[in-house]
Amino acid sequence: MKLRRFAFPLFGVIMLALPALPVPDFWITQAIYIGLYALVALGLVLLTGVAGLTSFGQAAFVGVGAYAAAFMTVKLSASPWLALLLGVGLAVCAALVLGAITLRMSGHYLPLATIAWGLALYYTMGNMEWLGKYDGILGVPTLQVFGFDLGTGRGLHVLVWAIALLAALGCANLLDSRPGRAIRAVKGGATMAEAMGVSTFRYKLVVFVLAAVLAAVSGWLFAFFQRTVNPTPFSIGKGIEYLFMAVLGGVSHVWGAFLGAAVVKLTDDQLQVLLPKLIGTSGNFETIVFGIVLVVVLKYAPDGLWTFVARWLPREDRPRDWADAPALPARDKPARGQPLLQVDAVRKEFGGLVAVNDVSFELRAGDLVGLIGPNGAGKSTTFNLVTGVLSLTGGQVRWRGEAIGGLPSREIARRGISRTFQHVKMIPEMTVLENVALGGHLRGQCGTVRAMLRMDRVEEKRLFAEAERQLARIGLADRMHDLAGNLALGPQRLMEIARALCTDPALLLLDEPAAGLRHQEKQALAAVLRQLKDEGMSLLLVEHDMEFVMGLTDRIVVMEFGTRLMEGTPAEVQASPAVRAAYLGTEH
Numbered sequence: 051m052k053l054r055r056f057a058f059p060l061f062g063v064i065m066l067a068l069p070a071l072p073v074p075d076f077w078i079t080q081a082i083y084i085g086l087y088a089l090v091a092l093g094l095v096l097l098t099g100v101a102g103l104t105s106f107g108q109a110a111f112v113g114v115g116a117y118a119a120a121f122m123t124v125k126l127s128a129s130p131w132l133a134l135l136l137g138v139g140l141a142v143c144a145a146l147v148l149g150a151i152t153l154r155m156s157g158h159y160l161p162l163a164t165i166a167w168g169l170a171l172y173y174t175m176g177n178m179e180w181l182g183k184y185d186g187i188l189g190v191p192t193l194q195v196f197g198f199d200l201g202t203g204r205g206l207h208v209l210v211w212a213i214a215l216l217a218a219l220g221c222a223n224l225l226d227s228r229p230g231r232a233i234r235a236v237k238g239g240a241t242m243a244e245a246m247g248v249s250t251f252r253y254k255l256v257v258f259v260l261a262a263v264l265a266a267v268s269g270w271l272f273a274f275f276q277r278t279v280n281p282t283p284f285s286i287g288k289g290i291e292y293l294f295m296a297v298l299g300g301v302s303h304v305w306g307a308f309l310g311a312a313v314v315k316l317t318d319d320q321l322q323v324l325l326p327k328l329i330g331t332s333g334n335f336e337t338i339v340f341g342i343v344l345v346v347v348l349k350y351a352p353d354g355l356w357t358f359v360a361r362w363l364p365r366e367d368r369p370r371d372w373a374d375a376p377a378l379p380a381r382d383k384p385a386r387g388q389p390l391l392q393v394d395a396v397r398k399e400f401g402g403l404v405a406v407n408d409v410s411f412e413l414r415a416g417d418l419v420g421l422i423g424p425n426g427a428g429k430s431t432t433f434n435l436v437t438g439v440l441s442l443t444g445g446q447v448r449w450r451g452e453a454i455g456g457l458p459s460r461e462i463a464r465r466g467i468s469r470t471f472q473h474v475k476m477i478p479e480m481t482v483l484e485n486v487a488l489g490g491h492l493r494g495q496c497g498t499v500r501a502m503l504r505m506d507r508v509e510e511k512r513l514f515a516e517a518e519r520q521l522a523r524i525g526l527a528d529r530m531h532d533l534a535g536n537l538a539l540g541p542q543r544l545m546e547i548a549r550a551l552c553t554d555p556a557l558l559l560l561d562e563p564a565a566g567l568r569h570q571e572k573q574a575l576a577a578v579l580r581q582l583k584d585e586g587m588s589l590l591l592v593e594h595d596m597e598f599v600m601g602l603t604d605r606i607v608v609m610e611f612g613t614r615l616m617e618g619t620p621a622e623v624q625a626s627p628a629v630r631a632a633y634l635g636t637e638h
């Protein structure tokens with residue numbers, strides 16, 4: 051039985067029907083808490099688990115939603131739905147400001163900024179006269195929907211769980227979409243994502259804002275559930291607890307948010323009763339116990355408790371429903387022999403070190419050029435100058451006549467230059483097909499909201515059809531449903547080539563594609579590259595393996611100590627005493 055397909059709808063139906071069943075009120079209350087917490091943890095799954103960004107300040111966004119609800123309905127007697135708009139609007143603005151300041155920078159800036167935001171908001175809420183200081187705002191009315199009073203029990207449970215389940219569905223849809231693949235790519239570092247045309251800053255901001263919105267909605271519901279708000283539930287400590295739920299449940303799984311919220315809420319209650327009995331005194335000891343539990347869980351299940359549930363829900367192959375999908379738009383390809391890439395006296399200095407010293411070479415459409423040289427010769431730096439990963443110190447790179455030096459990688463990708471990486475960069479937990487479809491990012495345009503509402507299926511089919519076509523082109527179509535992380539290095543490198551081809555490039559740059567491959571894998575790779583050349587593709591190959599390059603390329607540029615030592619046919623390079631000396635390290 052396709053367990054996975056039925057498990058989630060069944061879970062949804064059970065949770066929504068719970069109030070109609072003879073379940074004690076105590077458990078309905080617990081379930082409301084779990085639904086509210088899961089909404090916040092869901093945002094953290096996207097933010098921390100999927101995009102690799104850490105926020106300690108989600109409780110403050112919950113506070114924004116809760117205070118907006120309380121202030122608007124109690125002090126201004128306004129509609130709760132207007133309060134929802136205000137709460138979400140404020141959370142979006144705060145997330146945009148925080149994100150715009152911190153998300154361009156890597157490292158610890160975002161976590162620190164979210165701590166500062168959490169603390170600032172907590173003290174603001176606690177010190178503002180008009181927000182009731184630490185006593186907060188009392189007497190929040192209950193919610194009315196179509197004239198029906200939801201109260202604080204069974205009625206509200208339905209609304210909380212309907213929103214939480216819809217949010218989970220939206221997030222699951224998002225993760226399985228064009229923007230979702232871009233968000234997943236962000237976690238592995240910006241270089242690969244940007245090379246596939248993804249604006250990493252934009253998608254980080256999207257996820258940060260989405261997580262803030264989910265938290266604010268949870269806060270808005272919380273106010274009508276508690277019927278009073280004060281700063282305590284929105285402290286930085288609670289922010290850490292939300293993170294705890296996401297990590298414990300399974301930080302990269304949508305449903306892990308629900309599991310984490312349930313485990314933390316139920317264990318917290320039990321511990322509050324049990325611990326004073328066991329140790330004879332009360333205090334916040336449950337936090338210490340949680341810390342220990344977290345360490346133990348992460349030691350045995352680094353992906354959280356969801357790992358244990360996922361074992362019962364085996365992964366299914368994606369149904370192949372794209373057979374009739376029309377092809378994606380393709381760019382005009384240059385005619386064979388047309389000038390494509392001109393590297394004109396490019397220079398790169400790292401402090402006092404001149405890594406690339408006024409190097410020039412040219413590549414025409416249909417060429418297969420090798421860039422070789424001993425360790426530290428400056429090949430990778432040249433490669434990174436061409437692909438926009440590094441900025442030029444001097445010189446210029448021209449693409450079909452246009453100066454592209456200084457453009458970001460994604461703009462260079464947009465113009466038709468695609469690349470692979472010396473150390474394979476992929477999303478191991480996605481399938482081969484999905485990894486390759488990431489290469490088609492710039493050829494689609496479906497945005498986050500459309501993806502969450504599943505209005506992107508036509509475009510998705512076109513992207514998967516293209517991804518399968520490129521996999522077939524390099525002979526890897528039979529592995530398309532495998533997880534990319536399960537492939538050996540050889541097929542992983544081929545997958546990277548398919549992903550680069552999926553961008554519809556006019557020039558393919560390969561960074562040491564043969565490194566670490568076994569003899570047979572090298573032969574398979576060489577066959578693929580020859581076939582691509584025969585199909586008219588232009589290639590620039592940075593390579594260490596002389597034998598591999600000699601048998602494959604039309605022309606070779608040899609670098610040594612950052613300069614261009616010579617350029618010629620493989621035979622000329624092989625015959626050159628200067629090249630031999632450079633490789634053997636002797637004087638010439």
Ligand SMILES: Nc1ncnc2c1ncn2[C@@H]1O[C@H](COP(=O)(O)OP(=O)(O)OP(=O)(O)O)[C@@H](O)[C@H]1O
Pocket residue numbers: 400403404405423424425426427428429430431432594
């Ligand atoms: N980010 C950096 N900061 C400082 N120095 C760097 C940086 N990147 C490269 N270099 C230096 O620039 C020189 C050229 O390095 P590069 O990696 O381009 O050589 P390579 O020919 O690709 O070598 P390999 O074949 O070992 O990869 C080396 O001396 C290297 O140490």
